[in-house]
Amino acid sequence: MIPDKEALWWSSLEGDWLECHLCPRNCRIEEGASGYCRVRQNRSGSLFALAYGRPVAVHADPIEKKPLYHFYPGSYTYSLGTFGCNLGCMFCQNWSLSHVAPNWGNTLKVPPQDVVQAALRSGCSSLAFTYNEPTVWGEYVLDISRPARKAGLKTVMVTNGYTSPEAREEIYAEVDAANVDLKAFSEDFYRRQADARLQPVLDTLVWLRNKTGVWLEVTCLVIPGLNDDPEMIRLLSGWVHDHLGPDTPLHFSAFHPNYRLLDRPPTAPAILRKAVDTARNSGLRFVYEGNVEGEGAHTCCPRCQKLLVRRSWHCVTENSLRGNRCPCGESIPGRYS
Ligand code: SF4
Structure with missing residues (x-):
């Protein structure tokens, strides 16, 4: 069992209130309550990250x-x-x-x-x-x-x-x-x-x-x-x-x-x-x-127009890239093996 996680990115306010600084909402949260996102809770003046360690x-x-x-x-x-x-x-x-x-x-x-x-x-x-x-x-x-x-x-x-x-x-x-x-x-x-x-x-x-x-x-x-x-x-x-x-x-x-x-x-x-x-x-x-299924998911070389990566929904069915390059020599931005 891992213990409940005290959050990062917050500061104390008057009384038992606190302010979360994780996102631009800067929620001000009273004792016992959670912020807008529902997963960051004020417990006795400290902020706890309720979703920590809980993949669903x-x-x-x-x-x-x-x-x-x-x-x-x-x-x-x-x-x-x-x-x-x-x-x-x-x-x-x-x-x-x-x-x-x-x-x-x-x-x-x-x-x-x-x-x-x-x-x-x-x-x-x-x-x-x-x-x-x-x-x-x-x-x-x-x-x-x-x-x-x-x-x-x-x-x-x-x-x-x-x-x-x-x-x-x-x-x-x-x-x-x-x-x-x-x-x-x-x-x-x-x-x-x-x-x-x-x-x-x-x-x-x-x-x-x-x-x-x-x-x-x-x-x-x-x-x-x-x-x-x-x-x-x-x-x-x-x-x-x-x-x-x-x-x-x-x-x-x-x-x-x-x-x-x-x-x-x-x-x-x-x-x-x-x-x-x-x-x-x-x-x-x-x-x-x-x-959507269709031609719009393929990667083509912007120089020679060759179809480099063919996709069907989320599957790659053909890949002609050589490292980060089209066979014509054009560099294709990204991270490749
Ligand atoms: S929405 Fe959640 S993450 Fe954003 S400031 Fe509020 S409590 Fe923090």
């Missing part, structure tokens, strides 16, 4: 599922998630982990070293923090990542990017790759649909690009009538191009009605195709369609 979803997934298309394509990643989230997305695609009251009664406590050993036994080459928002269990991410890397595993964050500057310095110190959701290029969308702000997410993206060696890919879930306006897609793509660079892979994923957003249709293939065309016209060299 564990699978060996293709790395393409995260999605990461330029990070060891075709490899498998030992993926784990727990409860809680610091955003309030109406369209959450994983709400049964993110937006329910955590049911700790059915969970096992798993020390970080045991997660690493299980990942090694699985034969996966990396370990992914995913399914729900890993920022809210940042202490567990930190304590798993260190021994994982020592054991030769790569580490991956699949995140909404809503992390404070103070915490991200530590959390990402031992992380190799990240896929960050950029849900829309609109403060209004973030406020109405995610109960959050856009700017901290943009700040995290720029920080990851400029201040770390983390391999970065970006995903936008395209929701009909909410964030598929061509002008918004153009602004989003232009921002990624200008601030993260033309080699940053951008994934446009199809929405399926879920959680509290059940009155919208699934994203039509033509909408995704249009978003991809808009992003390519903005100068981005690697733009993908996700959550």
Whole structure:
């Protein structure tokens, strides 16, 4: 049995109140209560990380599922998630982990070293923090990542990017790759649909690009009538191009009605195709369609147009890369064996 974990990234306030500094919400939490994410609790004036050591979803997934298309394509990643989230997305695609009251009664406590050993036994080459928002269990991410890397595993964050500057310095110190959701290029969308702000997410993206060696890919879930306006897609793509660079892979994923957003249709293939065309016209060299079967998941050489990595859903069925190069000699950005 591992003891309950006192959290990092908080400070005391008057009385038994405290303030959590893990994400931009900076929740002020009274004795006995939890923060917005439900998994950080004030116990007698100290903050405890309730999700620490309690994975509730564990699978060996293709790395393409995260999605990461330029990070060891075709490899498998030992993926784990727990409860809680610091955003309030109406369209959450994983709400049964993110937006329910955590049911700790059915969970096992798993020390970080045991997660690493299980990942090694699985034969996966990396370990992914995913399914729900890993920022809210940042202490567990930190304590798993260190021994994982020592054991030769790569580490991956699949995140909404809503992390404070103070915490991200530590959390990402031992992380190799990240896929960050950029849900829309609109403060209004973030406020109405995610109960959050856009700017901290943009700040995290720029920080990851400029201040770390983390391999970065970006995903936008395209929701009909909410964030598929061509002008918004153009602004989003232009921002990624200008601030993260033309080699940053951008994934446009199809929405399926879920959680509290059940009155919208699934994203039509033509909408995704249009978003991809808009992003390519903005100068981005690697733009993908996700959550749909089709040509939009393949990686092609931007110089000679050769199809380099063919994908069927999350499986790589053909890979013509030679290290990080197309046979024509063009360098393809990413991390490869
Ligand atoms: S991590 Fe949770 S408790 Fe901490 S500030 Fe964010 S939402 Fe609040």
